Amino acid sequence: MIIDKQTLNHYESRYRAKLINSLAGMKQAVLVGTQSTDGQPNLTVFNSLIHIGANPPLWGIICRPDTVKRDTLDNILETGQYTLNYVQTGDFEKVHQTSAKYDQSVSEFEACGFTALYQADFHAPFVAEAPVKVAMKLEQKIDISINNTILIIGSIEQIELDESLISADGFVFLDQANLLACSGLDAYYEAHLIGRLSYATTDKWPTKLV
Amino acid sequence: MIIDKQTLNHYESRYRAKLINSLAGMKQAVLVGTQSTDGQPNLTVFNSLIHIGANPPLWGIICRPDTVKRDTLDNILETGQYTLNYVQTGDFEKVHQTSAKYDQSVSEFEACGFTALYQADFHAPFVAEAPVKVAMKLEQKIDISINNTILIIGSIEQIELDESLISADGFVFLDQANLLACSGLDAYYEAHLIGRLSYATTDKWPTKLV
Secondary structure, eight states, X not given: OEEEHHHHHHSOHHHHHHHXXXXXXXXXXXXXXXXXXXXXXXXXXXXXXXXXXXXXXXXXXXXXXXXXXXXXXXXXXHHSEEEEEEOBGGGHHHHHHTTSOOOTTSOHXXXXXXXXXXXXXOOSOEETTOSXXXXXXXXXXXXXXXTTEEEEEEEXXXXXXXXXXXXXXXXXXXXXXXBOEEETTTEEEEEEEEEEBOOOXXXXXXXXXX | OEEEHHHXXXXXXXXXXXXXXXXXXXEEOEEXXXXXXXXXXXXEEESOOEEEEETTEEEEEEEOTTTSOHXXXXXXXXXXXXXEEEOBGGGHHHHHHTTSOOOTTSOHHHHHTOOEEOOTTOOSOEETTXXXXXXXXXXXXXXXXXXXXXXXXXXXXXXXXXXXXXXXXXXXXXXXXXXXXXXXXXXXXXXXXXXXXXXXXXXBOOOBOO
16 A cells, blocks of 8 residues: 555554554664662663764664653763663563653662662663663764754763674674564564675675674 | 773774674664666665654664765755665565665666666655655755764655555554564564553553554
């Protein structure tokens, strides 16, 4: 079927939101950990992690004021620190539960069954259960004027993961840790590697590396 | 293992690029179709599609001048139009081959084994083999000064997909079309739905919708 712009505009707003959000496809499910300046921890699931560059190592997340709880954004802007945590597929219900709109005084770590882990010299809490934990430092906030969303760009301060996940050339086999992927606001996936391919050149077809 | 910022900085640049890029996780593999003002079609794989908002329907892609061929970006900026095409897992080698640096006079559609499909009143070509085809109109170009990358924001002009993929509430079951996901610059995945969960509220645990 073909859905044109006029038809999209006339859809009921929640129907359109589910359609457009889920159609944007598969993403890593990422738990963002923060802590307010007065010590209140906060945890919420994001599906908008994007690679911005490797030198320096920069990643972005999109904050939509209408769907993302303000706590996380406020904490990032006030403290300049946040953590990104990838958890395993079996935890998908706990991950989803972090999207509930808990009062600011509630720690989603406790409410949803995760353990807050603190490291020296870093204000934001990690998820102890996460096989991949990344410490991020806020570098730039970009206002997207067209719909009042915000692109938060951070630099990677520290990565913690099992050494066996990293291949000789640097590639990280996230699927080997059975990590959770997601799409839209409520769907969760597991992913299986089809293969890695050799660097593409114009004179030959790519070959499978693994 | 823990990799701190200093260690990251000292890694060989290609090793670091593979590590940081693949660690950013799973994404939808998206073929971006464009056509230059003088009629040369162009096709290349992106792994950076992000949902920006549903009302109006806006999606973004990140263009990294160092890794993305300039043709695609130039065509988007000059014509204001591009297509996003999701293809099936069996096509992963053809998808990867679109990342080879072909001369500007070569159509990656032909070189990589895809069929360019034109629709009336739309300048950019679609991938005929793609179960999901989306026509995009350029809305905003945002320069990310911190590392000279570009966020291209477009609005959805038209969506084409099989009606059976859309559930009653608008959610799109992309996994039922067996669509390709990817991570980093060379790894391809297939995804399987674990489940959709009910809207999260603070007073109860989510339940499985499907």
